[in-house]
Amino acid sequence: MNREPVKSEKMWRVVSLTLLALLVVSNGFQLYQLIDQSGAISHMREEMRTVKKDLKTLQELTPHLLRGQTRSEILDLLRRSSPGALITDTDSTVGVGQLRFVFDRNGTLVRIDEL
Numbered sequence: 001m002n003r004e005p006v007k008s009e010k011m012w013r014v015v016s017l018t019l020l021a022l023l024v025v026s027n028g029f030q031l032y033q034l035i036d037q038s039g040a041i042s043h044m045r046e047e048m049r050t051v052k053k054d055l056k057t058l059q060e061l062t063p064h065l066l067r068g069q070t071r072s073e074i075l076d077l078l079r080r081s082s083p084g085a086l087i088t089d090t091d092s093t094v095g096v097g098q099l100r101f102v103f104d105r106n107g108t109l110v111r112i113d114e115l
Contacts, residue, residue: 054097057082058112070107 060081064074075094078087088095093102100113 050098054099054114057085057096057099065109068108071101071103071109072107074101074109 057078061074061077064077069077071089071092071094075087075089078085078094078096082096085096092104093100095101095115098115100115102110102113104110
């Protein structure tokens with residue numbers, strides 16, 4: 001018995017396939033959002049670790065900065081307190097982590113910048 005589907009059965013088939021396609025697309029979009037959010041949260045956690053590390057460095061250096069120590073003394077303190085950190089220095093700056101200490105020509109601290 002080979003019967004042709006009636007018009008309503010064809011319509012239901014089309015509607016069902018359309019809804020299935022929408023379900024697959026919406027689930028794919030939700031999965032993409034979940035993966036994207038997890039990446040953003042990982043990035044925020046890493047940024048928070050960096051900020052905490054920089055804050056700890058700044059807390060350790062604050063008493064020395066208030067005493068008016070020079071660029072070379074601050075650089076020496078940074079090297080001793082953070083032996084594994086990448087410390088950059090030029091004639092007028094000393095950088096560690098996301099912090100950059102800016103000094104004038106006399107070696108006195110002018111400001112602290114965040115990179």
